Amino acid sequence: MTAIQSTITPPPPDFLWFLPTAGDGAYLGSEVGHRPVDPKYLAEIARAADRLGYFGVLVPTGQSMEDPWITAAGIIPQTERLRFLLALRPGVFTPALAARQAASLDRLSNGRVLFNVVAGGAPKELAGDGFFLDHDARYDHAREFLHIWRGLLAGETVRYDGRYVRSDGGKLLFPPVQRPHPPLYFGGSSPAAHQLAAELHDAYLTWGEPPEQVKAKIEDVRARAAALGRTLRYGLRVHLIVRETEAEAWAAADRLISHLSDETIAAAQKRFREESDAVGQHRMADLHGGRRDRLEISPNLWAGVGLVRGGAGTALVGDPKTVAARIREYQALGIDTIVASGYPHLEEAHRVAELLFPELGILPEGRRDLPSTAPTRTEARVNWEGFPADVPLDAAPLASAS
Numbered sequence: 001m002t003a004i005q006s007t008i009t010p011p012p013p014d015f016l017w018f019l020p021t022a023g024d025g026a027y028l029g030s031e032v033g034h035r036p037v038d039p040k041y042l043a044e045i046a047r048a049a050d051r052l053g054y055f056g057v058l059v060p061t062g063q064s065m066e067d068p069w070i071t072a073a074g075i076i077p078q079t080e081r082l083r084f085l086l087a088l089r090p091g092v093f094t095p096a097l098a099a100r101q102a103a104s105l106d107r108l109s110n111g112r113v114l115f116n117v118v119a120g121g122a123p124k125e126l127a128g129d130g131f132f133l134d135h136d137a138r139y140d141h142a143r144e145f146l147h148i149w150r151g152l153l154a155g156e157t158v159r160y161d162g163r164y165v166r167s168d169g170g171k172l173l174f175p176p177v178q179r180p181h182p183p184l185y186f187g188g189s190s191p192a193a194h195q196l197a198a199e200l201h202d203a204y205l206t207w208g209e210p211p212e213q214v215k216a217k218i219e220d221v222r223a224r225a226a227a228l229g230r231t232l233r234y235g236l237r238v239h240l241i242v243r244e245t246e247a248e249a250w251a252a253a254d255r256l257i258s259h260l261s262d263e264t265i266a267a268a269q270k271r272f273r274e275e276s277d278a279v280g281q282h283r284m285a286d287l288h289g290g291r292r293d294r295l296e297i298s299p300n301l302w303a304g305v306g307l308v309r310g311g312a313g314t315a316l317v318g319d320p321k322t323v324a325a326r327i328r329e330y331q332a333l334g335i336d337t338i339v340a341s342g343y344p345h346l347e348e349a350h351r352v353a354e355l356l357f358p359e360l361g362i363l364p365e366g367r368r369d370l371p372s373t374a375p376t377r378t379e380a381r382v383n384w385e386g387f388p389a390d391v392p393l394d395a396a397p398l399a400s401a402s
Helices: 039-052 066-079 093-110 123-128 135-153 191-200 210-225 246-256 262-275 280-286 322-329 346-354
Strands: 014-018 054-061 083-088 113-117 159-160 166-171 183-186 203-207 234-240 294-299 317-318 335-339
Touching: 014 191, 014 203, 014 346, 039 054, 054 066, 066 083, 066 093, 066 346, 083 183, 093 113, 093 135, 093 166, 093 335, 113 294, 123 262, 123 317, 135 159, 135 191, 183 191, 191 210, 191 234, 203 335, 210 322, 234 294, 234 322, 234 346, 262 280, 280 294, 317 322, 335 346
Parallel strands: 014 054, 014 335, 054 083, 083 113, 113 183, 183 203, 203 234, 234 317, 234 335
Antiparallel strands: 159 166
């Protein structure tokens, strides 16, 4: 395929990488070359991303993965400027606990945490975590959860009596570095997801669908937000297979799925259809229908990852100029954030930075500045109800151990 020449050069996107907290490897759906979950390996990927100029890393959530917040807490001190986009699943937290932990992580990182709210998921997995609401009810629950979470982080005394969650005078003693709260990202393809994004989030993420489909989703979210007097940022979650030539890139894509059997693909597709009520997951499966001969669903957009991987299932494949041009097509729709990944993640983090970043104008020294300092202990004080501001911090009451 011929590389595309674009006359439009938008600003470089915020470019995030991915921490594979369920394991990694060079082949999908195979034990060949598999790398089991290893905290030292995850830290190695994060340090590489920090050094190479990535804006941040996405740390996902799921039953088969290491806990994202604990994982990030261990890695954050090993990095300097890297942001951590942490999955926040309202169904397994109380709003107050999530707010306290979010503020602590923001302070620990000096303002380097972002949160990706995950309201959807597979009902069977959620039931295992003790969360039993149906699809639309999960979004209503997340809405109530976020009203409390946002209020607490903004320093409010929260009194909220919802259908699913309540707070009677909730307060956060130590606020976050980022005010009023660390940025909230959100993804989802259903009308309920689009409405929740428009109401309460700072950025909307879509999986890598063909540009016309992404355009329709962004337009819907944008219209819903405008009706509320709000604006959002938009991001693309996609895999990348970038090589020096087109032929090398497509050969690498073929190699990634070279150990997949038809039985493995069929079993994965059946699971995605029957165990997930997520509209986005069904849209991913519809892109290829489980067929190997229908994988290039749009120029340079390849759906092979989604044959066996849940969630984001597409990859941009090509030489650096071509992939950069495709990314710019999405930028023209309003995308300003790319959340990318590639197998295996350590080697591909280097490859993407070395081959693609120059085409996008991303340089290590060009990363967005961070907050200069965290608040001092005095500055971190809030007007705790019934707790005079002039009382020394060390005299604060201890939480009950029960």
